[in-house]
Amino acid sequence: MFLRELDTVEMLQNALRNYGVPLAIRDLLLAVAVIVLGATGTFLLLPHRHGSVKPRRVHAAGGALVGLSILLLACFWTPPGSFQANLFFYAFGMAAVAGGILTITSRNPIYSALWFASVVLSTSGLFLLAGAQFLAAGTVIVYAGAIIVTFLFVIMLAQSQGQALYDRMARAPGRATLSCFLLLWGLMYALLVAQTIPLGQGQDSLAREKRLVRASQIVGFYRIQPSTNPAMVLNRANRPTSQLPQSQQSHVAGLGGTLYTDHLIAAELAGVLLFVALVGAVAIALPRVPGRPAGPPTAP
Amino acid sequence: MPGPDPFTFDVLVNYLLVGAALMALGMLGFLTRRNLIVMFLSAEMMLQGTALTLVAFGRYHGNWTGQVFTIVILTVAACEAAIALGLILVLFNRRESLDVTLWQDIREPGLPPVEEPSEEAEPIEPKPGPESYPHLTPAGLEPPHPSQPWEQRRD
Numbered sequence: 001m002f003l004r005e006l007d008t009v010e011m012l013q014n015a016l017r018n019y020g021v022p023l024a025i026r027d028l029l030l031a032v033a034v035i036v037l038g039a040t041g042t043f044l045l046l047p048h049r050h051g052s053v054k055p056r057r058v059h060a061a062g063g064a065l066v067g068l069s070i071l072l073l074a075c076f077w078t079p080p081g082s083f084q085a086n087l088f089f090y091a092f093g094m095a096a097v098a099g100g101i102l103t104i105t106s107r108n109p110i111y112s113a114l115w116f117a118s119v120v121l122s123t124s125g126l127f128l129l130a131g132a133q134f135l136a137a138g139t140v141i142v143y144a145g146a147i148i149v150t151f152l153f154v155i156m157l158a159q160s161q162g163q164a165l166y167d168r169m170a171r172a173p174g175r176a177t178l179s180c181f182l183l184l185w186g187l188m189y190a191l192l193v194a195q196t197i198p199l200g201q202g203q204d205s206l207a208r209e210k211r212l213v214r215a216s217q218i219v220g221f222y223r224i225q226p227s228t229n230p231a232m233v234l235n236r237a238n239r240p241t242s243q244l245p246q247s248q249q250s251h252v253a254g255l256g257g258t259l260y261t262d263h264l265i266a267a268e269l270a271g272v273l274l275f276v277a278l279v280g281a282v283a284i285a286l287p288r289v290p291g292r293p294a295g296p297p298t299a300p
Numbered sequence: 301m302p303g304p305d306p307f308t309f310d311v312l313v314n315y316l317l318v319g320a321a322l323m324a325l326g327m328l329g330f331l332t333r334r335n336l337i338v339m340f341l342s343a344e345m346m347l348q349g350t351a352l353t354l355v356a357f358g359r360y361h362g363n364w365t366g367q368v369f370t371i372v373i374l375t376v377a378a379c380e381a382a383i384a385l386g387l388i389l390v391l392f393n394r395r396e397s398l399d400v401t402l403w404q405d406i407r408e409p410g411l412p413p414v415e416e417p418s419e420e421a422e423p424i425e426p427k428p429g430p431e432s433y434p435h436l437t438p439a440g441l442e443p444p445h446p447s448q449p450w451e452q453r454r455d
Contacts, residue, residue, distance in 0.1 A: 010386055047421070048420060055423070077314045080311050097321045100322050103342070104326075106338075109335055112337070112338045113337070116341045120348065126318065126355075130307070130355050132317060132355045139374065142377075147378060150381060154337065155337055155384045157392075158388065160398060163424050164397070166401070167334075169333070169334060176332045180328035181324065184320060188320065191320070214361050214362060223348075237365060242365065244359070244364060258363075259364075263365075266368065266372055270372050276379075277380075277382050280382075295320065
């Protein structure tokens with residue numbers, strides 16, 4: 001784009017490929033821009049003193065950098081197709097990432113909890129777009145409805161008077177931002193490389209699916225030795241109860257069918273886990289009954 | 301055979317990018333913040349990121365496994381929230397503070413304690429004027445006002 005000479009671009013591209021980086025220069029620069037802008041903006045937004053600059057200016061600068069980084073991240077998303085799906089995907093995706101950044105950088109824990117509620121609603125919308133309708137409703141009910149309300153109750157019971165010092169100080173923000181954005185860079189790089197069309201192939205997007213074959217399209221699974229792990233996993237993944245509903249079947253009926261036939265043990269264990277957690281929470285949180293000293297019994 | 305699945309590999313990568321961003325941001329919040337509640341909220345955000353990744357992969361491969369495991373994750377998150385919040389309340393009642401650096405004595409035996417000077421805290425910009433109260437519809441007898449209004453704002 002801004003490199004005018006074509007052979008310089010070609011040379012750089014070939015040099016990158018020789019070093020094992022099969023990305024286009026544009027994608028690489030955009031990804032680096034996302035990470036660098038996001039890291040700088042988040043570092044500025046985290047509660048920390050930045051010399052003698054007023055906090056408002058620091059917040060404004062950090063917010064602008066983070067907003068720009070989210071817009072550049074949205075350039076990596078391919079639109080899913082129909083206009084409504086595009087609109088909602090971009091809206092929910094950007095709201096999820098923006099809500100995430102606001103959660104971790106809010107000075108008031110109530111604001112953090114409310115921004116986390118917006119993250120949960122955005123991921124619930126993304127679940128709906130991916131076809132997980134029960135999970136979308138379940139996430140809103142359990143997470144936003146129960147867990148976050150419990151958080152707000154605990155914040156009410158464990159209030160700090162005024163602006164606490166520990167809310168305005170972040171632990172090692174530079175090192176933490178560096179390491180976490182390096183992690184994000186690693187994940188983004190891996191995903192972008194996987195998305196790159198392999199060299200020598202045609203330009204249609206089905207070529208990329210050769211990198212990740214869908215489990216529903218593996219037809220030769222019966223040729224694998226039965227009773228080996230791949231055969232057992234594929235057998236389980238391709239049962240009729242395990243398949244997502246094709247067209248007119250009910251969503252929740254299919255989910256219930258697979259939950260109680262293929263994943264029966266997992267469902268029962270989840271119930272046991274809830275019970276154990278209930279016992280544990282009651283044991284931890286309730287105070288000792290007064291009048292029953294915890295010392296050894298004394299002789300009368 | 302129905303038409304090709306509109307959930308192509310590119311759409312899958314969309315969801316995975318958002319999940320990766322949520323995961324990294326959650327990790328950042330967990331490592332950085334000192335408030336126990338915000339640390340735990342960041343851990344929950346990491347779980348949201350992984351749940352999104354699981355659902356996307358489940359949809360791509362055409363089976364229910366992603367959603368079933370996300371239901372298990374939801375269950376685990378609820379249990380974790382119950383126990384962790386109970387623990388946070390107990391810790392708050394001991395020290396009257398939600399600061400996690402007050403509990404440094406349970407660190408590994410060879411590590412030095414983390415001491416951060418309070419000059420690194422962000423300065424508060426005090427809002428001018430005494431504390432103001434919202435104008436609500438009166439619902440009964442007006443209570444007696446304090447003789448000395450709050451001189452310092454509490455938020």
